Amino acid sequence: MxxxxxxxxxxxxxxxxxxxxxxxxxxxxxxxxxMELSDAKRLKQLEDGNAKLKRPLADAMPDNVVLKDLLGKP
Known part of the structure; x- marks a missing residue:
């Protein structure tokens, strides 16, 4: 386009x-x-991979907060 x-x-x-x-x-x-089409496709692949890596971290963050609260650490 x-x-x-x-x-x-x-x-x-x-x-x-x-x-x-x-x-x-x-x-x-x-x-x-x-960008060329191949560059745009590569960017999309990298963004998707980054999202997959961030998801487990985001899932673990609330658990870390609860554990810190239980242990009394700031």
């Missing part, structure tokens, strides 16, 4: 074609603008 817009297709037409709001298109352009 970004390449189509850079090629001269109006943003309003692109948004209508892909059923996006103008604000969403601007966010996507800010995030993925200037």
């Amino acid at each position: 970004i390449k189509d817009q850079e090629a001269g297709l109006p943003r309003s037409e692109l948004c209508r074609k892909h059923r996006l709001s103008s604000a969403t298109f601007c966010k996507l352009k800010a995030k993925y603008g200037g």
Whole structure:
């Protein structure tokens, strides 16, 4: 979509074609603008992997707080 817009297709037409709001298109352009498709796919894979790694940590954090409260440590 970004390449189509850079090629001269109006943003309003692109948004209508892909059923996006103008604000969403601007966010996507800010995030993925200037990237090749392979770079964007790699970024998505890294973000997914990062989310998978953060999930167990977030699940363990409340347990740590409870244990610290029981032990009386700040």
